[in-house]
Amino acid sequence: MSSSSAQVRAHWPRPGTWPVWVVPILVAFIQVVGSLGAQRGEAAGGGSSGGPPWEHGDGGPAGIGHTDLDALGFALLLGGPALLLLRRRHPVFTVCATAAVTAVYFLRAYTYGPAPLALAVAMMAAIVAGHRLVTWAGTGIGLAAFFGLTALIGVPAAERGQDGPFPVQEPTLGGSSFVVGWALVVLVSGELIRMRAQRAAETARIRAEEKRRQASEERLRMARELHDVLAHNISMINVQAGVALHLIDQNPEQARTALAAIKDASKEALTEMRGVIGALRSQGETAPRAPTAGLDRLDDLLDRARNAGLAVEAEITGERRRLHAGTDLAAFRIVQESLTNVTRHAGPGPVTARVGIAYGEHEIVVRVEDDGRGAPLLDDRPGGSGLRGMRERAAALGGTFDAGPRPGGGFRVRAALPLTVESAVERSEDAGPDGGDAQ
Numbered sequence: 001m002s003s004s005s006a007q008v009r010a011h012w013p014r015p016g017t018w019p020v021w022v023v024p025i026l027v028a029f030i031q032v033v034g035s036l037g038a039q040r041g042e043a044a045g046g047g048s049s050g051g052p053p054w055e056h057g058d059g060g061p062a063g064i065g066h067t068d069l070d071a072l073g074f075a076l077l078l079g080g081p082a083l084l085l086l087r088r089r090h091p092v093f094t095v096c097a098t099a100a101v102t103a104v105y106f107l108r109a110y111t112y113g114p115a116p117l118a119l120a121v122a123m124m125a126a127i128v129a130g131h132r133l134v135t136w137a138g139t140g141i142g143l144a145a146f147f148g149l150t151a152l153i154g155v156p157a158a159e160r161g162q163d164g165p166f167p168v169q170e171p172t173l174g175g176s177s178f179v180v181g182w183a184l185v186v187l188v189s190g191e192l193i194r195m196r197a198q199r200a201a202e203t204a205r206i207r208a209e210e211k212r213r214q215a216s217e218e219r220l221r222m223a224r225e226l227h228d229v230l231a232h233n234i235s236m237i238n239v240q241a242g243v244a245l246h247l248i249d250q251n252p253e254q255a256r257t258a259l260a261a262i263k264d265a266s267k268e269a270l271t272e273m274r275g276v277i278g279a280l281r282s283q284g285e286t287a288p289r290a291p292t293a294g295l296d297r298l299d300d301l302l303d304r305a306r307n308a309g310l311a312v313e314a315e316i317t318g319e320r321r322r323l324h325a326g327t328d329l330a331a332f333r334i335v336q337e338s339l340t341n342v343t344r345h346a347g348p349g350p351v352t353a354r355v356g357i358a359y360g361e362h363e364i365v366v367r368v369e370d371d372g373r374g375a376p377l378l379d380d381r382p383g384g385s386g387l388r389g390m391r392e393r394a395a396a397l398g399g400t401f402d403a404g405p406r407p408g409g410g411f412r413v414r415a416a417l418p419l420t421v422e423s424a425v426e427r428s429e430d431a432g433p434d435g436g437d438a439q
Contacts, residue, residue, distance in 0.1 A: 016128075016197070020085055027118050028081035035077055038113035039069055064169070067109045067161040076105040080118030087125040092134055098122040099142050107149075107168045109161035120186045127190030128197060135190070139183050147171050224389050226273065228333045236265040236308045236343065261307035268304065294328035295357065298335065302355065305339045311352040312339070318359030327417045330393040331357070331366050337390055338368035338413045345372070345411070363399070363416050371410040390415065 015023065067073070079101045087094045102119045126135045154170025161167050169175070244258040302312050323331070335355055342353045356367040387403050390413070394401035399417040406412045 020088055023121060024081040024084040024118075027084060027121060028078055031077045031081065031114050031117055032074065034114035035069060035073075035111055039066065039111040064112075064157045065109070065160040065162055065167075066111045067167065069110055073105070073108065073110045076101055076108075076110075077115060080115075080122075084118060084121055084125075087122055088129075091122075091126040091129040092131050095119075095122040095126040095131075095135060095138065099138070103142075103146055106146075107166040109167045109169065116182070123183075123186050124190035124193060127187065128194045130194075132191070132194075136187060139187060143180060143183060147176060224392070225333075227389060228337055230269060230273075234269070236304055236340075237262050237269075257307075261304070264307070265304060268300075293332045293336075294325075295323070295332055296328075297332065298355075298357070301332070301336055301339070305343070305353070308343060310339065310343060311350060312355060313352060314355045314357075316357045316359075318364075320359060321419070323364065324418070324420050326397055327364065327419060330397055330399075330417055331364060331415070333393060334366050334390045334413065334415050335368060337386055341386055341413075342368070342370045342372065342411070360419075363418050366413075366415045366417065368413045369406060369410060371406075387413075 069077075080098045083094050083097050083101065098119045099122075102116055105115050123135055123139065150168050150171050153164075153166060154168050155162075157169050157172075159167070160169040241258070241262060244255045244262070247255040247258070298314070302314055305312050335357075339353060339355075342351060351370055351372045353368060353370045356365070356369075358365040358367070390403070391401045394415045394417060397417050399415060401413075401415045403413045404411070
């Protein structure tokens with residue numbers, strides 16, 4: 001029972017989302033029916049039971065008169081709710097006009113009842129709309145003016161509603177205190193509603209900003225994935241195409257091998273691109289459920305590099321274990337991008353690349369070295385994304401990254417990545433805002 005009622009409350013629309021005419025109709029019904037009931041109660045009780053709340057049980061007059069509801073009385077009871085139709089576009093005008101209608105109703109000495117309900121709604125609407133100073137100051141000035149006027153023209157409670165166009169009751173201490181207390185309750189309630197609405201708007205803004213941030217991060221991640229996939233495979237295809245063109249007439253069999261390598265590299269590129277683009281097309285899912293590659297495909301990666309004419313040596317030390325998904329993907333991409341850079345920048349002649357994967361207690365160290373011409377950081381230029389992308393991958397996990405020429409020639413890439421999510425968080429916090437980027 002409680003869970004079902006909670007679900008009903010959760011889906012019940014807020015009054016601010018209702019059509020503008022719903023509240024005025026409810027207020028008009030309550031004011032008319034309630035005032036008729038109060039008048040009937042006064043008549044049945046001999047003029048005493050239907051009096052205002054502050055006149056009961058405190059030694060007040062035995063009887064309080066009233067003016068029977070007539071056409072003007074009903075017009076005033078309906079006029080306030082009608083003015084509430086303007087509360088969203090013209091809140092200040094609505095609260096002033098509704099206050100005037102309510103004041104005339106009580107100056108005419110009609111029966112006490114729920115007649116001030118329209119004024120309470122108008123006051124809350126003005127506060128929620130941001131017109132706080134006008135509402136608070138206007139309420140104080142309006143009450144002072146009303147009490148001052150009734151002090152001048154008011155009559156005793158027993159003579160209320162008997163003679164004159166405005167046979168209003170003269171103010172009493174109990175009555176004035178009750179009206180002031182009622183006004184404060186309305187004003188404070190409006191402030192609470194306003195603060196709640198502001199908190200809800202701020203929460204919605206934060207959620208929207210978080211979604212935009214996540215979408216931006218996801219686009220960057222996808223761009224990095226596409227770069228790594230295309231840069232590696234296209235580089236391999238370019239090298240093998242050059243080999244095939246050079247050998248097509250002199251050594252057709254070796255050219256056939258190069259063309260087969262081109263076919264495999266292009267197939268691999270298409271497969272990984274479909275995985276990345278498929279994640280972008282997923283409905284109701286902001287990110288793929290798992291990375292598209294990992295160290296379990298390291299042998300295939302090394303074979304493709306060897307087919308491209310690169311001599312590759314691999315060494316894996318330590319106890320192999322299951323890695324955090326982000327670490328697994330980052331390690332694979334770092335090896336992939338490093339081999340791509342070797343193919344593109346190591347220079348002519350036989351080049352050997354040495355890939356080392358070392359599993360430690362808390363981290364995995366990825367190392368790729370070559371004995372090429374040892375060019376400087378060609379791919380770390382502004383606008384480039386090779387070494388920069390590897391560095392960002394390592395920093396995002398709280399790891400370290402270092403790349404540069406080797407003593408004696410060649411180039412070296414080294415990355416230390418945390419093995420688990422917990423160690424990634426700890427390393428990121430220890431590294432500080434720079435993300436632990438080692439140069």
